[in-house]
Amino acid sequence: MLRSDLIGFGLFICYFIGTGLPLILLKVYKKIPFEITRKMYHFVIVLSIFPLLKLFSTWYAAVLAALTFVLIVYPILALVENSALYKRIAVEREGGEFKRSFLIVQLSLVILISVFWGLLGIDWQYVAVVAVMAWGFGDAAAALVGKKFGRRKIQHPRIAGTKTVEGTLAMYVVAGLSIYLTLLMYAGRPWYVSFAVALLVAPLSSIVELFSPRGMDTITVPLSTAFAILPLMSFFSSLGV
Secondary structure (H helix, E strand, C coil), X not given: CCHHHHHHHXXXXXXXXXXXXXXXXXXXXXXXXXXXXXXXXXXXHHHCHHHHHHCCCCHHHHHHHHHHXXXXXXXXXXXHCXXXXXXXXXXXXXXXXXXXXXXXXXXXXXXXXXHHHHHCCHHHHHHHHHHHHHHHHHHHHHHHHHHHHCCCECXXXXXXXXXXXXXXXXXXXXXXXXXXXXXXXXXXXXXXXHHHHHHHHHHHHHHHHHHCCCCCHHHHHHHHXXXXXXXXXXXXXXXXX
16 A cells, blocks of 8 residues: 555544444433334444545555455454443344344445546546445435334235335435435436436345345445446436536
8 A cells, every 4th residue: 555545544534433333322221212223323324435435546456455354343242242332332133133234334345436536537436425325315215114004014025024115115215315416426427317326226225125135235235226327327428427
């Protein structure tokens, strides 16, 4: 790594300390509902895409930072997961879920950065951001709305856990808005291009989330969203819009 990338890695670690530590303290001292706390942790991971893309000079420095972060954090989680403190601050539905989800989402970020910065070039970075925002906000909406307002369960042998019509609709709407607004801010295309892409991709994001095995939506949703956006944006580019 260059000196600037080493500084970037330090700032990347500071990002997690600065955003994660207050949430841990809230979990320890305040009785915040399980699902709310879970999604607060979730957003810390979601928003980490921005320091990864902004703090490093090259895509491989960003990838190396993400992998190094995993090598530091994963053994710590494995070491403390049976401790009383960990059980107090954890937001797991089953043993080892948080540790496993952490590993999967970091892999997702590594793939997105490698493809939409490393392989395709910096001009396609925004696709990684759009994909992560669609998954992050859409999944959070699906979980919170489904838990609070979900009444009509969706029954299918390939659906893991309890999914509801209300939660899936929330995923569709919020993922669509996330795609639209993020494209509008980062893609530099007319609003109707962003709207068309959101309209076409949001149903796919929702369906993938619905049928993803438990914990795997952290990789299936962002990757499917990104690879659906890529040909659409390429198509509109070929039209000159």
